[in-house]
Amino acid sequence: MDHDDLRHWSKRAADWAHDYHSTLRDRPVRAPLTPGSIAAQLPENPPENPEAAEAIFADFERIIPPGLTHWQHPRFFAYFPANASPASMLAEQLANAIAAQGMLWQTSPAVTELEQVMMRWLTQALGLPDGFTGTIHDSATTATLSAVLTMRERALGWRGLEKGLASQPRLRLYASAETHSSVDKAARIAGIGQENLVKIHTDAHLSMKPGALAGAIAADRAAGFQPAGVILCAGGTSVGAFDRIADCIAIAKGANLPVHVDAAWAGSAMICPEFRDLWTGVDGADSIVFNPHKWLGAQFDCAVQFLADPAPQIRTLGLRPTYLETAGRDEITNFNEWTVPLGRRFRALKLWFTLRAYGLSGLRDRIRNHVVWAREARDALARLPGVTITTEPSLSLFTFALGSDAETEGLLHRINDDGRIYLTQTRHAGRYVIRVQVGQFDCTQDDVAMIPQVVAELM
Ligand SMILES: *Cc1c(COP(=O)(O)O)cnc(C)c1O
Numbered sequence: 089m090d091h092d093d094l095r096h097w098s099k100r101a102a103d104w105a106h107d108y109h110s111t112l113r114d115r116p117v118r119a120p121l122t123p124g125s126i127a128a129q130l131p132e133n134p135p136e137n138p139e140a141a142e143a144i145f146a147d148f149e150r151i152i153p154p155g156l157t158h159w160q161h162p163r164f165f166a167y168f169p170a171n172a173s174p175a176s177m178l179a180e181q182l183a184n185a186i187a188a189q190g191m192l193w194q195t196s197p198a199v200t201e202l203e204q205v206m207m208r209w210l211t212q213a214l215g216l217p218d219g220f221t222g223t224i225h226d227s228a229t230t231a232t233l234s235a236v237l238t239m240r241e242r243a244l245g246w247r248g249l250e251k252g253l254a255s256q257p258r259l260r261l262y263a264s265a266e267t268h269s270s271v272d273k274a275a276r277i278a279g280i281g282q283e284n285l286v287k288i289h290t291d292a293h294l295s296m297k298p299g300a301l302a303g304a305i306a307a308d309r310a311a312g313f314q315p316a317g318v319i320l321c322a323g324g325t326s327v328g329a330f331d332r333i334a335d336c337i338a339i340a341k342g343a344n345l346p347v348h349v350d351a352a353w354a355g356s357a358m359i360c361p362e363f364r365d366l367w368t369g370v371d372g373a374d375s376i377v378f379n380p381h382k383w384l385g386a387q388f389d390c391a392v393q394f395l396a397d398p399a400p401q402i403r404t405l406g407l408r409p410t411y412l413e414t415a416g417r418d419e420i421t422n423f424n425e426w427t428v429p430l431g432r433r434f435r436a437l438k439l440w441f442t443l444r445a446y447g448l449s450g451l452r453d454r455i456r457n458h459v460v461w462a463r464e465a466r467d468a469l470a471r472l473p474g475v476t477i478t479t480e481p482s483l484s485l486f487t488f489a490l491g492s493d494a495e496t497e498g499l500l501h502r503i504n505d506d507g508r509i510y511l512t513q514t515r516h517a518g519r520y521v522i523r524v525q526v527g528q529f530d531c532t533q534d535d536v537a538m539i540p541q542v543v544a545e546l547m
Pocket residue numbers: 168226227228229230268270323324325350351352353379391
């Protein structure tokens with residue numbers, strides 16, 4: 089395949105994509121297959137000789153779509169969304185064609201400079217103070233790891249990087265049990281250890297208890313541990329919990345500890361001023377992560393980390409061997425020094441296209457609709473005899489259950505085998521519950537109304 093063939097086939101791919109998206113509502117949301125059925129259709133060995141693009145494309149059309157769970161399906165109400173707006177898809181097509189490495193400013197000044205401008209746009213869009221800068225990671229997991237590595241090094245006076253962790257003081261991190269497992273992963277792979285991630289009790293509103301946080305920090309200091317930082321939750325994955333950010337940050341700052349806020353999902357909603365009460369005080373954070381690739385429409389991968397001061401993270405993650413120096417240019421930003429990987433995709437392009445194609449007003453309308461429609465679905469479900477709403481809507485996420493775990497689980501299986509909608513489960517207060525989140529970019533009020541309809545039919 090050469091570039092002339094590519095021109096032909098990328099037009100075919102664009103036509104295929106249009107057909108795919110316009111027929112999504114007719115397809116079951118979740119792949120209805122048994123394990124191994126896709127792999128069984130593929131040859132055991134790689135081809136020795138070139139194959140015709142016709143054959144490759146035909147196999148793609150035949151084998152792949154039946155094995156997909158359709159994340160852009162308007163009735164995808166599982167997990168959190170991984171929205172891809174059409175404008176984002178177009179930008180990704182261009183970024184694919186350019187295939188640049190944005191590791192240094194000079195390896196493509198446009199990649200770095202557009203990213204810097206997008207960070208300024210997003211700072212304003214979310215109502216954060218001007219002092220924040222930021223960068224784009226592949227995922228919130230990587231952003232949280234970067235923040236935790238920085239907490240570790242700050243606590244160790246940057247000795248861990250050189251000396252390793254043996255014979256260093258035992259560090260402690262603090263978070264509530266509502267935070268995402270990426271916080272546990274960061275504690276583990278940063279060498280701090282799961283046991284040293286202290287899970288602070290939550291109150292009736294599922295916020296970390298600020299007093300319990302203060303108590304845990306003081307007790308750890310008295311016992312000879314070294315507290316390193318606090319991770320707060322703004323929109324938990326399980327049921328959408330929010331820590332009381334201002335109160336918890338006040339405790340952390342009083343103890344001279346840095347704070348990272350995980351708003352991976354809910355951060356997108358902060359483009360709507362009326363939701364910002366949910367994270368009041370966030371301007372005091374050192375680091376905030378949110379995923380435009382969840383709810384804003386700039387497709388995976390696009391995780392934004394805001395930093396009050398990038399210097400500690402650059403000191404932790406930045407390395408500048410001779411082959412990565414940029415002669416005579418000390419003032420430029422080399423984003424690889426802010427992140428774990430060296431190589432970086434051109435991710436800012438899809439943010440630029442998405443923000444322009446819909447405008448903040450268009451994106452706000454979508455998010456506001458999702459929140460209203462989720463409440464309508466909650467009310468309709470609550471009217472069904474036998475259904476209990478187990479957690480009230482946090483933005484556009486709520487949970488419900490039937491009388492027993494077995495009944496709830498049976499219902500969830502029937503719903504997902506049916507295929508008109510897709511929901512997933514979590515555990516809350518000891519119960520198996522079904523999560524409903526509304527957030528797909530193209531979903532309509534009718535799509536959301538299908539949730540109580542399907543539940544009523546299949547209960
Ligand atoms: C989805 C999610 C994450 C992980 O996001 P990735 O970008 O997939 O790593 C972390 N925290 C919260 C609250 C999330 O919802």
